[in-house]
Amino acid sequence: MSAFIDFLGGLSLLAGSAFLLFGGLGLVRMPDIFNRIQAGTKTTTLGTLLTLLGAAMLHPEWSLKLLLIGVFLIFTNPLSSQVTACTAHYRGIKKSSLTKVDRLADDESESMEKSVSKNPDSEHKDKEEAEL
C-alpha cells in the first residue's frame, strides 16, 4: 500500500512537471503578451500544485508546509497575472490578430457611453483605480 502511494506521488510529480513544461512551451510559442500571461500563469499554477501534491504523497510528514505553500500560490499567482494583464492593457500593448476577446475594453466603452454627460477622464481614472 505504501509503495502504491509512493508510485502515485511520483506520477503526480511527473504530471506537474509536464504541465510546467507545457506552460514554458506556451510562453515561447504564443503570439502576444496576453496569451503568454495565460499560458505562463494558469499552467504553472496547476503544475506547481500537482508537484506539491506529489511531494505530500511521498513524505506525508511535510503535508502542512506543502499545504501552506499551495494555499499561498493559489492566492498570489492569479493576482500577479491579473495585475500584469491590467498593466499591459493600460499601456496599450497591441493585441495580435489571433486574440479576439477583450472584455476590459468592452466594459470601458460601455461605461464611457453611460457617463457621456460626466467628465469621461475622471470616470476612466476612477475605474482604473478600482481595477487595481
Add this chain to the structure above:
Amino acid sequence: MNNILIGIAILLAISMIGAAVVAIRVKRPAIAILAAGMISLFASILFLFLAAPDVAMTEAAIGSGLTTFLFFFVLGRVRGDEHD
C-alpha cells in the same frame, strides 16, 4: 550532491550569466533591476543546494526582495529626470 542536483545547479548558473548579460545590455532600468534581483534569487537556490537553508532564506529576502523593492521605489520617485 546528487547528479540531478548538479544538473539543476549548472542550469541555474547558466541562467545567472544570462540574467547578468540582460542586466548590462538592456536599455530600460526596470528590467535591469529585475534581472539583478533574479541573479540573487538563483544564487540563493545555489546556497540551498550547498545545504545552507538559512543563508538561502536571508539572501532571498534581502538580496532579492528588499533590494528590488527599494530600487523600484526610488526609481518611481526620480522618474522625472530619467535619461535612458
Add this chain to the structure above:
Amino acid sequence: MVDLLIILAAILAGGAFLFALWRFLLGPTRLDRVVAFDVLTIVSITFIVFAALIEKRGIYLDVALVYALLSFLGVIAIARYLGDRF
C-alpha cells in the same frame, strides 16, 4: 522506481526553465520579461521541492515559502512601476 520518476520530473522542469529563460532573454517588451520572471520563480519553487525530496530534508520547504512571497512582491512592484502608479 520513484527515484526514476523524480529524475524524469526534474528533467521536464528543467525544460520548462529553459523555455522561460529563452523568453526572458529575448522578450520583445518589458512585460514579456516580467511574465518570464514569474514563471522562472515558480519553476524554481519546483526545483526547491525536488531538492527537498532528493536530500530528504524538510527544512528546505521554508525557503520555498519565502520564494512564493518574493516572486509575488517583485511582480507587483514592477507592474505598479510600469503602470505609473508608484
